[in-house]
Amino acid sequence: MVPKKRKLDRRQFLVLAGGVVATGAMGGLYIVSDCPISADGICTGPCAACYDANGNALCDRIESSSATTAAAAAVATVTVDSSFVSTCPFGLQYDAYPGQCLNYVDTTGSGYCDYSEPAADSMATATPDATTESSATAEATAEATATAAVVVACPFGILNDPFPGQCNRYCDLNNNAICDLSEPEESSDTLIEETATTAVATATATAVPAVTSDSTVDTSVTGQVACPKGQVWDPYPGLCHDYVDSNGNGYCDYSEPALYEQLSSSSSGSGRGSH
Amino acid sequence: MAAKNRLQIYRRISQGIGLLIAIGIGIAFSLGLIASFDAICAMGGIELISTFLTSGTVLRYTSIINLVLLGLVLISGVLFGRVFCGWFCPLGTVQGWISRFLRRITGGRKHWLPIHLPRWLDRPMRWVKWLVLGWVIYASITAVVPPLMAFCPYRTLFTMNVGSALGAGVVVVFLIWSIAIERFWCRYACPLGAVLSVTNLFSRWRIKADETSCVSCGRCEAICPMDIDPSTEVERSMECIRCMECTGACPREGTLCCR
Numbered sequence: 001m002v003p004k005k006r007k008l009d010r011r012q013f014l015v016l017a018g019g020v021v022a023t024g025a026m027g028g029l030y031i032v033s034d035c036p037i038s039a040d041g042i043c044t045g046p047c048a049a050c051y052d053a054n055g056n057a058l059c060d061r062i063e064s065s066s067a068t069t070a071a072a073a074a075v076a077t078v079t080v081d082s083s084f085v086s087t088c089p090f091g092l093q094y095d096a097y098p099g100q101c102l103n104y105v106d107t108t109g110s111g112y113c114d115y116s117e118p119a120a121d122s123m124a125t126a127t128p129d130a131t132t133e134s135s136a137t138a139e140a141t142a143e144a145t146a147t148a149a150v151v152v153a154c155p156f157g158i159l160n161d162p163f164p165g166q167c168n169r170y171c172d173l174n175n176n177a178i179c180d181l182s183e184p185e186e187s188s189d190t191l192i193e194e195t196a197t198t199a200v201a202t203a204t205a206t207a208v209p210a211v212t213s214d215s216t217v218d219t220s221v222t223g224q225v226a227c228p229k230g231q232v233w234d235p236y237p238g239l240c241h242d243y244v245d246s247n248g249n250g251y252c253d254y255s256e257p258a259l260y261e262q263l264s265s266s267s268s269g270s271g272r273g274s275h
Numbered sequence: 276m277a278a279k280n281r282l283q284i285y286r287r288i289s290q291g292i293g294l295l296i297a298i299g300i301g302i303a304f305s306l307g308l309i310a311s312f313d314a315i316c317a318m319g320g321i322e323l324i325s326t327f328l329t330s331g332t333v334l335r336y337t338s339i340i341n342l343v344l345l346g347l348v349l350i351s352g353v354l355f356g357r358v359f360c361g362w363f364c365p366l367g368t369v370q371g372w373i374s375r376f377l378r379r380i381t382g383g384r385k386h387w388l389p390i391h392l393p394r395w396l397d398r399p400m401r402w403v404k405w406l407v408l409g410w411v412i413y414a415s416i417t418a419v420v421p422p423l424m425a426f427c428p429y430r431t432l433f434t435m436n437v438g439s440a441l442g443a444g445v446v447v448v449f450l451i452w453s454i455a456i457e458r459f460w461c462r463y464a465c466p467l468g469a470v471l472s473v474t475n476l477f478s479r480w481r482i483k484a485d486e487t488s489c490v491s492c493g494r495c496e497a498i499c500p501m502d503i504d505p506s507t508e509v510e511r512s513m514e515c516i517r518c519m520e521c522t523g524a525c526p527r528e529g530t531l532c533c534r
Contacts, residue, residue, distance in 0.1 A: 006393045015390065015455045022451045026444035033441035036425045048414050049425035049441065171331075 088115040154182040223257035290368040297365035301433035311336040320345025325415035352474030361516030374457040389457040408466035472513035495521035
């Protein structure tokens, strides 16, 4: 029976106190624990367990993992330019194979993720070099100068992330081949402040061709495409949630053979194997 | 009385099936046979919708299965209220078993574990699950992976993801509180329970109490896993999980019944 007037006896009080202590201890574990999501210490991306006490935009759990230690040892063997700013969303420099996140890509064959190598190099390989009919505003926006505190909406804190973007949230409503979320904005409550080794010094992204509305698209062209689902000329709204149409021709950029050829020939490989 | 006992047998079978499915999914995930444990969770549907509506993208590890499961759970909620919590949820089953065991070893009817918290403490704490739900929705907007993933006892328990200290901590804390308070997670912290509790307000099928024939013996209140007083508040309660324990315990035929 439940007594009308419920009171806790000593035993019950002790059990509840134990629960409170255990919960408090878990709060402590939250700080010192390894990553609870990834057992191998490879970050799957910003999550609710992200703990960044030193404010370097990199989860401290991943920083202290053995994978990072190995990466740090590898870094020691290369000359690190202290002024270099990587385009890695986690702020890593010289992230050794297999990389600490799922976005590892090494088109240069250096053994380090392109995103974590000096910006100039990685940009050269990861950025599309399609210069035809680029919009005039693209370069002006892309050539952003690093500032001490640049405010961007990107959840990874990336500044001026060029096409095709480093995550699947790439969106480009103003057609300048830079992810809108990563473009600096003046003031907004929802924006986050990028504090990691500041911004990209000069993002040299050049716009993907801005096709005019009256342009005709020859969809009979076939060939290799960047789409991981193998779709060729995938029309709006696309077969998956990664639909991107930066050239405004009504087809997902990843499914356009012409664009793939263009990127392959100009940059000897895209920055991301998949999107 | 036999019909009431038969209902509890059906419930045990249903809970057993839910538990076996969860264990099977956990083992399959651990063996690498399925890519994502989080894709097979109704709560993932809420996280997925939150992200999709605000940014047009989806969270990693989630899929259309999340939406299908959420849809099924909500349909069951519209028809029967929080019947998913009482009849199928594997986490609820584990908590229920712990409590049943503790009742037996700590004195039967006069058990001291699990604890019946004083009302002044119990009632306000039930709103915490709404805060958890709000946090999950808010965090889903900017997250790349499901925000509850790191702290979810369901995921941690059934994947045995205790390799990290935080994972082990989640399991330990969950078990301690389950020992202290019956269905602690369901009452105070489950965000899916918060969503389903709304369906209790307009579900077609619910438990009703006839106050004129009630003798206020208190048996229903003593046995209720959600610590509500069925004789007075079961009809309108958002906490009732339709476990039917109260109807089985009621000594007067027809005082507590489903309509």
